[in-house]
Amino acid sequence: MDSEKRRRYQTAMVSTYYPDTSFLDYIVMPDGAERSYGSDILKKLLSGKVFMVNSRKRNGLILFKQYHAEFAGPGAAVGGDYDRDCQGALPIGNLSLLPPETNEERQKAYLIRRQWIRLIKQITENPTPQQRVQKILDQFEQYFPPEVVALLPDEAFALLVGVLPQTVAVVRRLGSEVDNRFYY
Incomplete structure (x- = not known):
């Protein structure tokens, strides 16, 4: 009986917060516009072919998976078997995807993708959610103009570093002055 109550409570929490449990349906840009x-x-990405994010441009791709997001920056491999579970993609900058021309180029692109994943992993190891948000925002502002990051x-940043979208909104609004005790 206890487990039945818990299951009902958990289901209610999910369906109340995201009625269709499809998180990507609820992503809205800060200016209020919906994004396809x-x-x-x-x-x-789902075609099975491997592409590379053009390393000669300031561009990238946030890849939405079922429970998280990954960032593929300049030079990173995308598509193929690696992203078969991708449910959505958000281009950043003037996105340019190129097919690798050689096996060496493909291997290098996979190594760069791993480096981007490691960078995000390091950010998620910060103990408090607001620190994770501030770090990811700082990193993105190093690679892209602040107006692009804004x-x-x-929701995209929240899925990248494992926090609630509300935490991202608060940190964006208040910066690093956010009180730690509210976001554990």
Whole structure:
């Protein structure tokens, strides 16, 4: 009986917070515009072919998986078997995807993708959610202009570093002055 109550409570929590349990349906840009995630980019990623994010441009791709997001920055491999579970993609900057021309180029792209994943992993190892948010925002502002970062939805950053979208909104609004005790 106890487990039945717990299961009912958990289901209610999920369905109350995200009625259709499809998180990507609820991502809205900071300016209020809705963003389409069923784009041609997603079709490319799910085609089974491997692409590289153009390393000669300031561009990247946030890849939405079932329970998290990954960032693929300049030079990183995307698509193929690696991203078969991708449910959405958010391009950053003027996205340019190129097919690798040689096996060496493909291997290098996979290594760069791992480096991007390690960078995000290091950020998620910060003990408090607001520190994780501040670090990811700082990193993105190093690679992209602040006005581009400001246009990215709170939900994207939340999925990248494992926090609630509300935490991202508060940190964006108040900066690093946020009181730690509210976000554990």
